[in-house]
Amino acid sequence: MPDALNPFRDCLGEGGVLSEPVRIAAYTLDHRALMRGETEAVLRPRSVEAVQGLVRLARRHGYGLVPQGGNTGYVGGATPEPGRRQLVVSLERMTRIRAVDPLNFTLACDAGTILAEAQAAAAEHDLLLPLSLGAEGSCRLGGNLGTNAGGLQVLRYGMTRDLVLGLEAVLADGALFSDMRTLRKNNVGTDLKQTFIGAEGTLGIVTGIVLKLWPAQSFRATAWLELSAGAPLPEIAALVRRETSDLASTFELISASSLGLVAEMRGSDPGVKAGPGGAVLLELQASSARIPLDDVLLGTLELLMERGYVADAVLAQSEAQRRAMWAIRETIPEGEKHAGGSVKLDIALPVSQLTAFLERGGALLAARMPEVRLSFYGHVGDGNIHYNLVVPQGQDRLAFTRAVEAGIAHDLYALAIDLGGSFSAEYGIGRFKRDLLARYGDPTRLRLIAAVKRAFDPEGVMNAGAMLPD
Amino acid sequence: MPDALNPFRDCLGEGGVLSEPVRIAAYTLDHRALMRGETEAVLRPRSVEAVQGLVRLARRHGYGLVPQGGNTGYVGGATPEPGRRQLVVSLERMTRIRAVDPLNFTLACDAGTILAEAQAAAAEHDLLLPLSLGAEGSCRLGGNLGTNAGGLQVLRYGMTRDLVLGLEAVLADGALFSDMRTLRKNNVGTDLKQTFIGAEGTLGIVTGIVLKLWPAQSFRATAWLELSAGAPLPEIAALVRRETSDLASTFELISASSLGLVAEMRGSDPGVKAGPGGAVLLELQASSARIPLDDVLLGTLELLMERGYVADAVLAQSEAQRRAMWAIRETIPEGEKHAGGSVKLDIALPVSQLTAFLERGGALLAARMPEVRLSFYGHVGDGNIHYNLVVPQGQDRLAFTRAVEAGIAHDLYALAIDLGGSFSAEYGIGRFKRDLLARYGDPTRLRLIAAVKRAFDPEGVMNAGAMLPD
Incomplete structure (x- = not known):
C-alpha cells in the first residue's frame, strides 16, 4: 500500500482501505463495462x-473523491476517472437500518443500505417502501438518491425524490449537513436536502436517509394486455x-420486439403475446381487501x-402467473444482452407525445439503420421509454455504441426534446451524458448549477468529472 | 410619482407602477395585520x-425587491421592510393559464394565477389540481410555490413541491431560469427548480409553473367522527x-374548543359534536364509480x-351535509377571529408523536397560562397541528402576541422539536420566524443556505430580510 494512503488507513482502520489491484477492479469498472476507471x-x-475524517484527509492531501453505492448506474457516475487522482468512497459498510416508525410511515437508514434490505425492513412492519427497480438486490439507497432513481412504480408513488423526507450528508469541508427529521411538512427555509437529490455525489457524500413508507400493498390484480393496431x-394510460x-x-409497455428477445433467450414460448400495438403489463395494488x-x-x-384499444387480455389467476408476467418484463435487459447487448436511450416524454415519438423515432431508425433491431419498453405510464438499439450480430459492442451515440442517438434525442421530452429520464448524466447536458441544457441553468457546485464544494473535491464540465 | 421611479414606469407602462399611498397600502400590510411595511x-x-427589465432596473438603481402573490401569507414573507428601500413586485397581472394537457395530466400557468382559477382550469378538463387551502380564492401560485404551501389534501397528494414539475424564474441579474418541461422524469443534472420551491422569493422571482394534475375526484365519501376519550x-390515522x-x-382533527369557537361565532348549534377526544373530518375520494x-x-x-377509538360517527348523506361538515372546519379561523383573534403556532410532528405533544403541550399551557383558550385543529393525517392560543377577552391582540411569542411559544416549539417535530409545518419563515430559524436551525444547514443565497443573488436584491439574517 502506497505511503500516501497511510493517513486514510489510520483513519478508517482494518479493511477500510483497499488498494490491491485485484480487490479494487470491481469498483473501477462501470456497470455496463463501458469505462475502466482508475x-x-x-x-x-x-x-x-x-x-468526515476521510473527506478532511482527501482535501489535505489533494485527492478527489468519487462516492459509490452499489455501482449499478448506467452513466458512469461512480467511476473514478484516469488522471484525476480520485479515491472511491464506497458506502458498502454503512448499511444500518436506523429506525422504522410504523405509525409515522417512515424508515431511516444509512446510505449504504441495499434497496432490497430497506424494502425488507419495511415489510417486517407490514409496510411498503415502493421504490423498485431491476438492480434492487444490489443498488444502495445513497446511489438511488444521488441519481433520483425511478423504476417500476413511479406512476403511483413517484421518483426517489418523492419518497425522501430526510437526508444527512458530509460536505466537501468535512462538516455534516444533517436534516434527518421524519416530517411530511417542515417549511423551515430553503430546502437544501432537495439539492443533493439527483446531484450525483457532486455536492457531498450522502450518509443517511429518511424515506416515506406506505401500508403494505398485500392485494394485487395484474393483467397482460395485447394492444390493438394503432x-x-x-389515451389508454389516462x-x-x-x-x-x-x-x-x-403500467409497463413491452414492445413485440422486446418480447421476442426474451423468447429467443429462453428458447421457448413466453406464454403471453404482444398485440399489433405491443403489450402492457398492468398492475393494481391496494392495502385493504x-x-x-x-x-x-x-x-x-x-x-x-x-374502445378497441385492447385486442385481448389475460388476468393473472395466481401468484405464479403474476410472477411469470413480471419475469418477462424484468428479463428484457437480459434478453438484449443475450442478443449481443444494446445501446440504451433513456427517453422521457410528456405522456401525450408517446405515440408521436414512437412513430417518428421508428421511421427514423428504419430509414437510417434498417439492420438494427429496436427493443423499446418501459414505464410509459409516466412517460419514460427505454428505447434500446440492439447490437447487430457480428458488430463490436463498443464500436456500435460509439457509432450510435455519435450519430442517430442525437437525432432521437433531438426528436424527444422537440416533443417536450428529455434525453435522460431516470439514468442521470454521470460521465457518459456530460456532453449531452452541455449540448441540450439551458445555459442559464447550467451556469447556476455550476455556481451552486462552487458554493457547496469550492475546491472541487466531490465527484469531479461527473455531470459538469471542469 | 418620484423621479426615481420613472425608469420603472417607462419599462412597465400604464398601471405598471403604483406609488400613491392609498393604492399601495394593501400591499404593505401583511395578511394578519401584524406588520406595516414600507x-x-x-x-x-x-x-x-x-x-427581467424591472430586476435589471432595481439592480442599477439600488432597490431591493419583494415578490408578492396574493399577500395571504402568515409570516410576513411578502412585506417590504421599513428602511430597506424595497419595491414590491406584485405578480397579480400575470395570470395566464398557458396550457392544460389532459393526456399528460399537467397544467402550465403564470405564477400570478390565483389558485382557485388554476383549479377551475383543471376542472374544465375533468381534472383535479389537488392543492387546496383556505386562501385559495385569493392566494397566487407563485406564493404557494415560494412557501411550499400545504393545506387540506397533503395526506394524499403531498405539498406544493410534490405537485411541481416545471418552473421558470427571473434571477437577480435579470437572466431567465427556464425549466418548464412537463415531465414526471427528467434527471438532467442538479434539479435547481427544487431550490426555488420554499425559498420564499429569496433566490429569484418565479414567473411560471407547471403542475401535476389528477383525474377529477368526482366520487366522495365524507364522515364526521366523534373520538372516544383517550x-x-x-393509530387511528394509520x-x-x-x-x-x-x-x-x-383527515382533519377538530378539537372540542375549536368547534366551540365556531358555535359561538354562529350563535347556533353546529349540528355535529366533538367526542371526548375531539372530532375528525374524514373524506375519501375516487375518480371512478x-x-x-x-x-x-x-x-x-x-x-x-x-376498537373503541370512535364513539359515534355521522356519514354525509348529501352534498349539502358534506358542505356543512366542511364549513365547520373551514370557519375555525373566523371563529378564532370572532373570539378576539389568536396566536397561531404551526406545529409539525411525526404522526406517531401527536398524542404526546397534545398531552404535554396542554399541560404546559394549563400550568402557565390557565386563562388562555386553546384552539387546535388541522391536518393531523400528515402530522401538522395548528395550535392556536386565543387572545383572552380584554387583552390587546398585538401585546398578547408578543407575550406568547417571547414566552410559552418557545416552550411549545422546544417540545415539538424534542419530539422530532418542527416550529413551522407549512407557513414558512418569512420575517416573523426569522429569529426562530436562527435559534433552532442547524448551523451547518444555515451556513449552506446563506452560501446558496450568495450564489443565486450575490448583491442581495431578492427579498432581503426574509428567512435569512443579513
Missing part, C-alpha cells in the same frame, strides 16, 4: 465520523388512471376492449 | 420580459390509511368503533 484506493468507512398509448382511481402502480381490485381491473379492461 | 412603489409587470390519533388504501384525502367508497368508509368506521 484509482489508488477504495475507502470503506463504517460511520459518518469516518466519512392503440393510442396516451383511461387506466381514471378508471382505477390511480390504484394502478405499474375492502377494495375490489379484480372488479376494478375487469371493468377497466372491458372499457379498453369496447 | 415601499416607494408596487411594480406590476405583465410579462416575463417585464420582470383515542390514539396516530388504520385509516391502511383500510382505505390511501383513498383518504383529508368502480370504487365502492361508501362501503370502504363504513367498513373503516366499524373497525374504528370496534
Whole structure:
C-alpha cells in the first residue's frame, strides 16, 4: 500500500482501505463495462465520523473523491476517472437500518443500505417502501438518491425524490449537513436536502436517509394486455388512471420486439403475446381487501376492449402467473444482452407525445439503420421509454455504441426534446451524458448549477468529472 | 410619482407602477395585520420580459425587491421592510393559464394565477389540481410555490413541491431560469427548480409553473367522527390509511374548543359534536364509480368503533351535509377571529408523536397560562397541528402576541422539536420566524443556505430580510 494512503488507513482502520489491484477492479469498472476507471484506493468507512475524517484527509492531501453505492448506474457516475487522482468512497459498510416508525410511515437508514434490505425492513412492519427497480438486490439507497432513481412504480408513488423526507450528508469541508427529521411538512427555509437529490455525489457524500413508507400493498390484480393496431398509448394510460382511481402502480409497455428477445433467450414460448400495438403489463395494488381490485381491473379492461384499444387480455389467476408476467418484463435487459447487448436511450416524454415519438423515432431508425433491431419498453405510464438499439450480430459492442451515440442517438434525442421530452429520464448524466447536458441544457441553468457546485464544494473535491464540465 | 421611479414606469407602462399611498397600502400590510411595511412603489409587470427589465432596473438603481402573490401569507414573507428601500413586485397581472394537457395530466400557468382559477382550469378538463387551502380564492401560485404551501389534501397528494414539475424564474441579474418541461422524469443534472420551491422569493422571482394534475375526484365519501376519550390519533390515522388504501384525502382533527369557537361565532348549534377526544373530518375520494367508497368508509368506521377509538360517527348523506361538515372546519379561523383573534403556532410532528405533544403541550399551557383558550385543529393525517392560543377577552391582540411569542411559544416549539417535530409545518419563515430559524436551525444547514443565497443573488436584491439574517 502506497505511503500516501497511510493517513486514510489510520483513519478508517482494518479493511477500510483497499488498494490491491485485484480487490479494487470491481469498483473501477462501470456497470455496463463501458469505462475502466482508475484509482489508488477504495475507502470503506463504517460511520459518518469516518466519512468526515476521510473527506478532511482527501482535501489535505489533494485527492478527489468519487462516492459509490452499489455501482449499478448506467452513466458512469461512480467511476473514478484516469488522471484525476480520485479515491472511491464506497458506502458498502454503512448499511444500518436506523429506525422504522410504523405509525409515522417512515424508515431511516444509512446510505449504504441495499434497496432490497430497506424494502425488507419495511415489510417486517407490514409496510411498503415502493421504490423498485431491476438492480434492487444490489443498488444502495445513497446511489438511488444521488441519481433520483425511478423504476417500476413511479406512476403511483413517484421518483426517489418523492419518497425522501430526510437526508444527512458530509460536505466537501468535512462538516455534516444533517436534516434527518421524519416530517411530511417542515417549511423551515430553503430546502437544501432537495439539492443533493439527483446531484450525483457532486455536492457531498450522502450518509443517511429518511424515506416515506406506505401500508403494505398485500392485494394485487395484474393483467397482460395485447394492444390493438394503432392503440393510442396516451389515451389508454389516462383511461387506466381514471378508471382505477390511480390504484394502478405499474403500467409497463413491452414492445413485440422486446418480447421476442426474451423468447429467443429462453428458447421457448413466453406464454403471453404482444398485440399489433405491443403489450402492457398492468398492475393494481391496494392495502385493504375492502377494495375490489379484480372488479376494478375487469371493468377497466372491458372499457379498453369496447374502445378497441385492447385486442385481448389475460388476468393473472395466481401468484405464479403474476410472477411469470413480471419475469418477462424484468428479463428484457437480459434478453438484449443475450442478443449481443444494446445501446440504451433513456427517453422521457410528456405522456401525450408517446405515440408521436414512437412513430417518428421508428421511421427514423428504419430509414437510417434498417439492420438494427429496436427493443423499446418501459414505464410509459409516466412517460419514460427505454428505447434500446440492439447490437447487430457480428458488430463490436463498443464500436456500435460509439457509432450510435455519435450519430442517430442525437437525432432521437433531438426528436424527444422537440416533443417536450428529455434525453435522460431516470439514468442521470454521470460521465457518459456530460456532453449531452452541455449540448441540450439551458445555459442559464447550467451556469447556476455550476455556481451552486462552487458554493457547496469550492475546491472541487466531490465527484469531479461527473455531470459538469471542469 | 418620484423621479426615481420613472425608469420603472417607462419599462412597465400604464398601471405598471403604483406609488400613491392609498393604492399601495394593501400591499404593505401583511395578511394578519401584524406588520406595516414600507415601499416607494408596487411594480406590476405583465410579462416575463417585464420582470427581467424591472430586476435589471432595481439592480442599477439600488432597490431591493419583494415578490408578492396574493399577500395571504402568515409570516410576513411578502412585506417590504421599513428602511430597506424595497419595491414590491406584485405578480397579480400575470395570470395566464398557458396550457392544460389532459393526456399528460399537467397544467402550465403564470405564477400570478390565483389558485382557485388554476383549479377551475383543471376542472374544465375533468381534472383535479389537488392543492387546496383556505386562501385559495385569493392566494397566487407563485406564493404557494415560494412557501411550499400545504393545506387540506397533503395526506394524499403531498405539498406544493410534490405537485411541481416545471418552473421558470427571473434571477437577480435579470437572466431567465427556464425549466418548464412537463415531465414526471427528467434527471438532467442538479434539479435547481427544487431550490426555488420554499425559498420564499429569496433566490429569484418565479414567473411560471407547471403542475401535476389528477383525474377529477368526482366520487366522495365524507364522515364526521366523534373520538372516544383517550383515542390514539396516530393509530387511528394509520388504520385509516391502511383500510382505505390511501383513498383518504383529508383527515382533519377538530378539537372540542375549536368547534366551540365556531358555535359561538354562529350563535347556533353546529349540528355535529366533538367526542371526548375531539372530532375528525374524514373524506375519501375516487375518480371512478368502480370504487365502492361508501362501503370502504363504513367498513373503516366499524373497525374504528370496534376498537373503541370512535364513539359515534355521522356519514354525509348529501352534498349539502358534506358542505356543512366542511364549513365547520373551514370557519375555525373566523371563529378564532370572532373570539378576539389568536396566536397561531404551526406545529409539525411525526404522526406517531401527536398524542404526546397534545398531552404535554396542554399541560404546559394549563400550568402557565390557565386563562388562555386553546384552539387546535388541522391536518393531523400528515402530522401538522395548528395550535392556536386565543387572545383572552380584554387583552390587546398585538401585546398578547408578543407575550406568547417571547414566552410559552418557545416552550411549545422546544417540545415539538424534542419530539422530532418542527416550529413551522407549512407557513414558512418569512420575517416573523426569522429569529426562530436562527435559534433552532442547524448551523451547518444555515451556513449552506446563506452560501446558496450568495450564489443565486450575490448583491442581495431578492427579498432581503426574509428567512435569512443579513
